[in-house]
Amino acid sequence: MSDPAASAYSRYSTAHLSDPSRASAVLYGADLPSESDLRLLGPVDGRRILDLGCGVGHNAVILARQGAKVLGVDPDAALLSQARERAESAEVKVELHQSALADLPFLRSDSVDAALSVMALATVEDLARVFRQVHRVLKPEAPLVASLPHPAAGMFDHAGEAPALAVHAYHRSQPIAWTDGDRAVVDHPRTIAEIFTTLHRASFVVDQLLEPAPSSSGGAPAVPSTLIIRARKQGN
Numbered sequence: 342m343s344d345p346a347a348s349a350y351s352r353y354s355t356a357h358l359s360d361p362s363r364a365s366a367v368l369y370g371a372d373l374p375s376e377s378d379l380r381l382l383g384p385v386d387g388r389r390i391l392d393l394g395c396g397v398g399h400n401a402v403i404l405a406r407q408g409a410k411v412l413g414v415d416p417d418a419a420l421l422s423q424a425r426e427r428a429e430s431a432e433v434k435v436e437l438h439q440s441a442l443a444d445l446p447f448l449r450s451d452s453v454d455a456a457l458s459v460m461a462l463a464t465v466e467d468l469a470r471v472f473r474q475v476h477r478v479l480k481p482e483a484p485l486v487a488s489l490p491h492p493a494a495g496m497f498d499h500a501g502e503a504p505a506l507a508v509h510a511y512h513r514s515q516p517i518a519w520t521d522g523d524r525a526v527v528d529h530p531r532t533i534a535e536i537f538t539t540l541h542r543a544s545f546v547v548d549q550l551l552e553p554a555p556s557s558s559g560g561a562p563a564v565p566s567t568l569i570i571r572a573r574k575q576g577n
Contacts, residue, residue: 367400369459369488370567373553381486381549381571385409388454391478393442393471393487394461398424398435404457405433412453413437414445415461443470448478451577455479458487463528468536472543479574485545486571491552492532493564533568545572 367376376382382390386408392401395413397420405411405428413435415421421437428435438447442458442465456475465471475485514530531539533550540547549571 365403365406367403367457369569370553373488373567373569379551379569381569382455382457382484385455389452391445391448391453391456391475393456393458393475394464395424395437396420396459396461398427398437400457400459401435401437402427402431402433405435406431411435412448414440414442416441443467443474445474445478450477451480453478453480453483455483456485458485460488460490462487463489463530464526466527466529468529468531469539469543472540472545476543476545476574481577482573482575484571484573485540486569488567488569489531489536490528491565491568492530494566536568536570540570540572544574544576546575547572 367382369375369379385404388409390404390409390411392398392404392411392413395401395415396417398413401411401413401424411434413421413424415424415437416439418439421439424435424437428437440447442461456479462468462471472485479485537547537550547570549569551569552565553567553569554565
């Protein structure tokens with residue numbers, strides 16, 4: 342059986358390669374509307390943007406090209422090396438930090454205009470701690486925009502031929518291990534309710550929750566593969 346989170350991440354990480362028109366867009370996943378369509382971050386020119394789990398740096402470089410002051414954070418040194426090479430090739434400045442997503446001591450409180458996380462929060466064991474740290478560094482009313490593998494997609498086995506079969510309960514709590522090349526990854530499945538409640542307890546208010554339909558089902562059940570959330574910081 343294949344893990345839908347692994348599939349979603351793999352397709353996202355190469356989405357800009359298969360469609361040149363998306364090479365200059367901030368992406369939330371493969372076969373999904375881009376930031377050009379969704380406008381969840383708003384204007385970024387001159388704003389300080391945190392790319393949490395920046396990976397190989399596609400979105401970080403795009404944001405820098407659009408005039409943002411980008412801080413990319415990722416725990417994986419090899420991915421950050423690729424992000425650094427991508428920024429140098431594009432001749433833009435991206436401030437990169439190797440760090441766990443819940444550890445942001447290099448950022449002052451109330452210093453970030455927006456935070457973005459694409460297909461990275463599923464790998465975090467203590468999501469509440471991440472949200473508390475992001476809340477600390479964001480300015481009041483600033484947004485956190487995140488995409489994650491949709492929990493409904495995790496119910497199905499996508500490895501076999503269509504139609505895919507529901508083989509897991511929706512309330513799946515066991516960690517899922519998979520590999521991305523030489524990199525070992527562990528995902529922590531969460532329901533939409535769990536994500537929403539964790540945001541609320543960290544003093545965020547969700548003002549956008551999107552479940553983009555797959556561009557083509559390929560005979561599989563028509564469930565969304567990706568969940569996109571925008572939440573705004575409340576309080577101090």
